[in-house]
Amino acid sequence: MAIISPATSPVVRIPGLFSTLLADLKAPVAPGQPAHRFWAKVIGKALFSNSTHCVILFRISHALYRFLPTRPLAFFVRMLAVAWGGTDIHPGAQIGPGFCLVHSMKIAIGAGVVIGRDCRIAHGVTIGGDMGRHPWDRSSDGWPVIGDYVTIGVDAYVVGPVTIGDGAIIGTKALVNKDVPVNGIAVGIPARVIKTHDGYEGLLGR
Template sequence: MNQLLTYIFQDWEVNKQTSLKSRLVLSSFRASQLLSKLPYPFRLVTYLYQIFAEILFAIELPFDTKIGSNLQLQHGFSLVVNHATTIGSNCIIRHSTTIGNKILCDGSTSSSPVIGDNVEIGCNVVILGPIEIGNNAVIGAGAIVVSNVPEHAVVAGNPAKIIRLNSIHSDLSYVNR
């Protein structure tokens, strides 16, 4: 039972400075992940989470999204995350952010982004397509990210471009010229 509660409330402490809304949505998200593994009639409870998060708080964070521990939602309002997205541990996502797939030229849909650990995402950010955001990256407010972001990079703009690398160990071949 203790492990269950630890799993459900794993994001609680890192969100103590954000809002009660973030804490409630994330603990409900984690509980829904567990409930989705139950047999059919019981897993219907996951729909209550979706109604709760989407209608009351305008946060689309499907229960089957893969998210590491200690996710921080800063002002989580107007957040949209595709269910096929993967988000690492210790990430921060701010309000009005969209993370998902895109429609390709042939009409099919791409896969969704894979976001590394310790990534900080500013407000009004759009991250689309089959891309990877490296560990310790920072995505500036208002950025439109449609290509890979290396580890330790700070990106901003539309389309997002690297404006700085925060580590001398980063791959300098990514720097825009």
Template structure:
């Protein structure tokens, strides 16, 4: 039996509230300067950018006349937060952008669950062709400040990319990529908290 419109709206509202609460908790877990849940919800541009993207992405997926408003919404978010996420990008759960300013996430980017980006990160393309041209990040990936991950490369689950690294090749799960161009090593065992800035490995 189909649900009536009011029930559907109520269920959708509950799902949105759960997702937002999950995002806030993930941000608090990764930001020692976060303070309270209320402070994080009100004062984190990274969270605001993610929440806005969840709306514009839903619009983008509807296609047709919804695509232009989605693009305009993403540009307003860019102006307000300093974070540019194309509405076509796919973002997983509990995603956090620390500080946020200067982050760019391209149209065909895919970001898994429990990922974290620092400021100045670019998930960019390397071709003008309308193909899959942006990176795919697995679950639990951390990308340090100023890093560039370019092209349709895959960064595996639990991998870390160091600050200012330039990644143009795949990074295996649990790998650590640092340098320009990035060199990859796979530690035998995790030596630090997975949300610590990977620049520590440099």
């Protein structure tokens, strides 16, 4: 996972907006099928999927958030995503390309969250900081850092200063408040790692 970790805030090296959006549009569609069918599904998702629309709206809001004069517009676009698809992602969150929302409803991602590339998130997921801290504190100490190729199941919670390793799988309704290793599978309340899988390459069906 390409992360810089200065004293104040981690940063994901995200490529240009166009290439990031292209990766996002392709993320929900399984590869390995004829090209015409693959791209037809990509276009269909872009036109008719609320989840894909919410990812696109987040990319727009994040781009606007980076510049102080356009920051109010970023929060307006965020509001559109909440109204349209039930997804509340703070424009300041840093999310790598290939971001896939399986279903958009009831997803909340906080301001200081860092998510790597090709991550897959189901509905009802909350990823946020330690509620004991000030909500405007976006230091790396209080927010989750999630690696590449991570899958987070339905109604799971990832809270506080935890690190989720590349390829990890977070089970349905898990409450993650401790680190999860690379390729770890975590379930339960609070979540515990029950085993690790062999590797995340190809795991998500992309």
